[in-house]
Amino acid sequence: MWTWFYKLASPPHVYSLAATFAPWFLGLAALLLGYGVVDGLAFAPPDYQQGDAFRIIYVHAPGAWMSTFIYTTMAVAGAIGLIWRIKVGHAVAAACAPIGASFTVLALATGSLWGKPMWGTYWAWDPRLTSELILLFLYVGVMSLRSAFEDAARGDRAAALLAIVGVVNVPIIHYSVVWWNSLHQGATVAKLGKPSMDAAMLWPLLSMFLGFMLFFGGVLCLRLQGEVLNRERQSNWVRQALKS
Amino acid sequence: MSVGGFWAMGGYARYVWPCFILAALVFAWNLWAARRYHAAARLRARRTLAMAASEKR
Numbered sequence: 001m002w003t004w005f006y007k008l009a010s011p012p013h014v015y016s017l018a019a020t021f022a023p024w025f026l027g028l029a030a031l032l033l034g035y036g037v038v039d040g041l042a043f044a045p046p047d048y049q050q051g052d053a054f055r056i057i058y059v060h061a062p063g064a065w066m067s068t069f070i071y072t073t074m075a076v077a078g079a080i081g082l083i084w085r086i087k088v089g090h091a092v093a094a095a096c097a098p099i100g101a102s103f104t105v106l107a108l109a110t111g112s113l114w115g116k117p118m119w120g121t122y123w124a125w126d127p128r129l130t131s132e133l134i135l136l137f138l139y140v141g142v143m144s145l146r147s148a149f150e151d152a153a154r155g156d157r158a159a160a161l162l163a164i165v166g167v168v169n170v171p172i173i174h175y176s177v178v179w180w181n182s183l184h185q186g187a188t189v190a191k192l193g194k195p196s197m198d199a200a201m202l203w204p205l206l207s208m209f210l211g212f213m214l215f216f217g218g219v220l221c222l223r224l225q226g227e228v229l230n231r232e233r234q235s236n237w238v239r240q241a242l243k244s
Numbered sequence: 245m246s247v248g249g250f251w252a253m254g255g256y257a258r259y260v261w262p263c264f265i266l267a268a269l270v271f272a273w274n275l276w277a278a279r280r281y282h283a284a285a286r287l288r289a290r291r292t293l294a295m296a297a298s299e300k301r
Contacts, residue, residue, distance in 0.1 A: 026275075033271075037264070042250065052254035059267040099274055106270045110263040117259050215271065222278035226285035233289035234296070242290055 009086045012237040015228045018221035025218035032211030040204035047201075056114040058205060062212040064107035067135055068170045070100030070216060074142070075167040078160030090156035091231060093163060094146060095223035099216060101139035108132055119183050127176035128184040131169055138166040152231070 007013045040058035047054035074096035081089030111129065112122045123129065142159045149155035177186050197205070232238050253260040 041264070046254055051256060053256040053259055055253065055260050056263045059263050063267065063270075098277065102270050102274055106267060109266055113259045113263050117256055215274070219274045219278045222275075222282050226278070226282040229282070229285035229289045233285075233292045238289050239293050242286065242293065 009084075009088055011088055011091075011228045011232045011235070012241070014088050014091075015225055015232075015241065018224045018228075022218050022221035022225075025214045025221060029211045029214035029218055032207045032214065036204045036208035036211055040201075040208065044201045044204055045198070050118060053114065053117050054201075056110055058208050060107060060110040060114055061205065062208045063103050063110060064132065065209060066212050066216060067100060067104040067107050067132065068173055069213075070096050070103060071135060071138070071163070072167060072170055074100060075160075075163040078156075078163040082157060082160045082164070087231060088228070090160065091224060091227035092220070093142075093160060094156070095220055095227050097139055097143045097146070097159075099219055099223065101136065101143065103212075103216075104132065104136040104139060108136065115183075124183055126183045127180040128173065128182050131173040131176050134169055135166075135173060138162070138169060142166070 036058060041055055044055070046052045074093045077089045077092035077096065079089075080086050081093060108129075111132070115124070116122050142163050145162055146155045146159035149158065176182060177184050229238060251257060
């Protein structure tokens with residue numbers, strides 16, 4: 001029963017899985033993102049308070065969600081690599097970092113552009129904004145630490161440790177709007193009970209969320225293939241894989 | 245909604261459109277960088293294998 005799970009620790013199996021899934025993830029992501037952008041920009045009604053500025057939510061909210069989701073994935077993968085010494089875990093963690101950092105930049109920049117017309121400023125040292133900025137520093141720190149060591153295995157271990165320690169920032173980001181007074185609005189979609197959005201606005205948003213997730217899956221598969229090849233390039237299976 | 249009204253985004257065009265352009269850039273960069281990284285890793289692996297083969301000879 002657990003065979004499929006154990007196989008995930010095998011680099012050739014993961015390499016072949018990633019090669020199979022990447023085009024599917026990216027193709028489905030393109031469909032969902034296309035629908036989300038068109039419906040969100042052209043057909044969703046304007047917000048009664050924010051007008052058309054609310055449409056920024058279609059890239060800001062999924063970007064912010066991805067920034068924390070990818071960080072958590074990176075920390076879990078790093079922990080798996082660290083605890084069970086599974087090399088694929090470190091490869092996944094290494095592949096996650098630049099993708100997560102790019103989504104964090106997207107969340108910060110789009111949040112800043114949304115903040116100007118709504119709050120009157122591009123930036124405030126608000127708990128949500130500050131904790132998201134710390135997340136970006138954590139991503140940069142993890143990537144820098146990994147490449148700072150000549151011995152790749154030591155770099156992997158150090159980066160995994162930092163990622164695990166830094167995961168404490170993820171609930172802080174999520175609950176910052178509850179724990180402290182914040183300019184940032186509270187949860188809209190991920191509320192227990194009913195989301196406080198009209199269905200005409202919600203459907204394109206959910207499509208964007210899923211599209212962002214699948215895009216991450218596709219790009220992760222591409223990067224993971226590179227990571228696995230880099231780490232295993234002297235193995236026999238790589239010779240076979242490159243010949244075919 | 246008219247085409248002009250759509251582009252104007254109710255007066256918020258200079259905030260809304262840059263967000264979507266930035267998102268498109270982030271997506272394009274991720275795709276380009278991931279493909280480039282994979283291609284570079286393949287090339288490096290091929291070189292390593294070629295070097296190992298020439299050393300054997």
